[in-house]
Amino acid sequence: MTSNTTSLSRAERLDRLPFTRRHLTLLGGSGIGWALDAMEIGLISFVIAQLSITWSADAAALSWVASAGFAGMAIGAALGGLLADRFGRRNVFAVTLLLYGVASGLSALAWSVAVLIVLRFVVGLGLGAELPVASTLVSEFAPKRIRGRVVVILEAFWAVGWIAAALLGYLVIPASADGWRWALLAGALPALWAVVIRWRMPESVRFLESKGRHAEAERIVRRFEESAGDTERANYSAVAPPAGPPPAQTRLGHLFAPTLRPRTVAIWVVWITVNFSYYGAFIWLPSLLVEAGYSLVRSFEYTLLITLAQLPGYAAAAYLVEKWGRRVTLAVFLLGSAVAAVFFGFGAVSGVEAQILAFGALMSFFNLGAWGALYAVTPELYPTPLRATGAGWAAGVGRLASIIAPLSVPPLVALGGPPVVFAVFSAVFLIAAAAAFALPELKGRPLD
Template identity: 50%
Template structure:
């Protein structure tokens, strides 16, 4: 029996939960860092006298780093291992977050945010790949969505920091707090094993066997030594061009459209909602309070997606939640009263983050192990192009059209993006629920 079959037949054991928790804590701090930027943007605008387009640059430059980090980390993870890349990128973005707190103007802030993005972009797709590769078949999708659910807690933490501390201590305190736990997460991740599937691909079967055997012992399962498949299956990865050839072209096309669309739509609203609400006449403190309440809706969004993804499948969940996000974005753009803003804003967070969880679960399952890191990394990198463009495009539109017209047009644009992305998954996507990872 080979490593892949032994991994897939396992029940959930304590080691699975410890890996999910350790990886998830790092994911939480990643999210908190991204969230802090959107919450400090109104304060930066006031202190430095920045225009909406300059604020958009602060949001976009981090995404430039994330695009580059995702593309590089995927290839490096297929060559050197998932664990090494995760640890390095955590240290990088933690140090850069602390540097952002020392920024004295737009230029130094842009530099800091680029390196933060480089670390974040490299860490996220590799972490989801590791969790996908090490989880049992029956709960693989659910575990990756649960990993992504830590993003909600990080965003909630960012909202709390912004609401409770920024008005009293200033925006710099947010970045100082954001730097410390990111570095501490490195120590948690020392307990994370390397992916056994990756180790087999590298010909390191003894190491892979030791990890899987530990899981089998926790499950009370015994494997006859004579039944173990000790065949080494080391294979070469593929080049970037090969992602568009043979059997890879369709999943690559689907994933690139999916990642591009959800990044543009998501970062188009999360980076700007606090500022847009201020533009509608709400005080900064009230805007932060509204967003804090809205972000709570992320949690049930993730958990419902985690349940449904193993029941109705990855493709159906993606279409359902992307369509829900499109509808919520449209009505949020038409909202004027506090009640309308809170209800539609909560639904916007609910559906969009549920969709994100499904994206991270679905993406690694479209590629074999030898190319999984590269395929996932490039999909994430292309997606970050949408994240780069969105904050700047929103800033330019908002500045050109004014507070009222700009607000409605921005959310109409985001509605169209989410709807087109849902249609792409419907017509191009292939279901991967129950698929054996090779």
Template identity: 55%
Template sequence: MSQAQLDTMPVTRAHAKILGTSGLGWAMDAMDVGLMSFIMAALVAHWGITPTQSSWLGSIGFVGMAIGASLGGLLADKFGRRNIFALTLLVYGVATGASAASTSLGMLIALRFVVGLGLGAELPVASTYVSEFAPRQVRGRMVVLLEAFWAVGWILAAVIGTFVVGQSEQGWRWALLIGCAPAAYAFVVRLGLPESVRYLRAKGHHEQADEVIAKIRSSKVLFRPVEREASGAEDIQANSIFAPVLRRRTIALWTVWLCINFAYYGAFLWIPSLLHADGYTLVKSFGFTLIMTIAQLPGYALAALLIERWGRRPTLATMLIGSALSAVAFALASTDWQVVVAGCCLSMMNLGAWGALYAIGPELYPTNLRATGTGQAAAFGRLASIVAPLAVPLIPRGALFFVFSAAFIIAATASFLLPEQRGRMVA
């Protein structure tokens, strides 16, 4: 069977299973990351840790994520998307559970680094995996829907933060115990999902690839995407993401990743603590954050709608510009309703941008470099997520969200240097 059949086949129940199973793993990743914003605020209140110590607690996980993203992509191109996906869930699930038993800040920081290794590796591997299975006409939409599970996980984190972390002095420990669920889920991924067809073919396992395609084709058809003229596949032969033919897109992609990580994690990891510092109670600041988090869902829905109509690049740029304007509105907000509305707009536009970004990445590189390219971009971006929690206490409160707005503008500018890949994937 031809690999091109993957691009033209209808969406089947098998596709839905791949998306849903991968998405649940993605949601667990988001839940773990999101919980830290609440745990940081709780430990400031209950352990009396300083803003600097809180910054390190927030940043150390991103150090692990930067390393994990880089290694995860390389390992996925070598050993397979599914296997590494399952391994990442196991690593961060076990480490999160162990974090609940931390007896000191140093122990918690060390375990958060290990958690970060698994978290960082999972995201680029999962997006590559789903992108390689998705039919051409809905590929971008499917990856945005995968990224939408991030909102589900972050909402779960906000619920757990509000009703578990915020209710008792030991609530953060119970939250981390809940966060060890991915360790068990790793076995569902390993046993329940097929290996990527494109990966199998790239490694010469053609019979296995044909078996996977046959199972997908025999699965119940859910719907047939509306056909439009294909943009044509790029046939790029390269052994490095910095080969001349790929260099421009790599630099532009890395720039977007760097800026969006800085602004997103600088804002959303600190919003509960910033609100608490502004005089809101811990419970009220957590409640506001929960409302802002729910606003992520319409952001993903809008991105999913636009990405196949407008294209990848216009959708990403629009969402980034909207994020910049929302950050300015948040900086100027002075009343409760203004804070909530501006925060909701920032959350909606920012997460829509994330959805478009994850859709773009896997389509930029050939199969032999696809996971590596997305993983290295994510790893470079994580450098900003390391710096952001450390930088926030050093930036004057009045200027903070203007800085985030500038980062979004730089990312939007860089997005125009990316090629438009709607309807095609590099062979």
């Protein structure tokens, strides 16, 4: 080992490591939480479809069930990012998992649409805060040469959770009038997982250094080095990192500093447009198929098959973010989403099952691949003191569109049915693709 090893910062030492068992543990722990989040959100689309029948609730009232959750997510994402930059990524991640896990379990006991709306708002608070914090934590540990790929793999756990939701929707919800209650009880699992998360996951080394907790940061880096079999390097100490930015650097206004303003505006536009199109389409997907004349069970079956296409979408994005880069991958997948959405909208009323499944699967493939690239690029845009805040506010602002999206579907259906609904989503995907091209390309660069 040459003497210049001692000149490496802790961040550089982490970037030089291979993907180790500790990286896998971190990714798996965060990913299981992520999958549970997706299962929770995905279940609502099936719950809405059943409640429209068992409670005879109208679409306008049920749309508020979904929108209330997204309103909570908007607030949770913004607050969660700020709290994670102040108190640490790991602690906020665990607390938010616990919050939404408990609220989800209580949702299963709701006796009216109004009560369900209130509880879904609380669920959203936890969900919204957890997602950007988890992606920030993973990105800060991943070696820079594969950082984008690792974050896309984390996002791929979303597909696992959404598939689990589709299975619960297909097998459990139609089984009885209270099937939706049993399905929502599964959302209480994160309350138990939060305990595991809190004690097994490391805190971000970059966060610890920004708070002057250098001894703790050094211990964590050495554990990762030892996990890589790099016992010699683990005997070296890193140079002291440069003095951190002043406390004012963590203010929200600094997201719009001259050097950061263009990327903040661009990433907010992408988050807003992707949230609108994705949640508008997928939250109402089972209900739209029922509206088109398919039975509840058949609509759930189609949704399950369409959801399976998420996994290869993530796999393709995980490869391409390190091959093409984040910006091009994100834009191309958004363009693919736009094309698939148009053809799916016409297929939903054509009665041709092959067209529904093919273009639904393509929409799922491209849309979820775009989500993977989006989560990969967002934390990279900001320095450590602003990273969770920047990611959290991008997600939070985007969630405002996810509040509007479910509410917009019933009037769009009344205007022209699924073709109009998905034509609107397609146009919004095109705006997202244009904004993606305005982002800087940060593939392979150090986070700071």
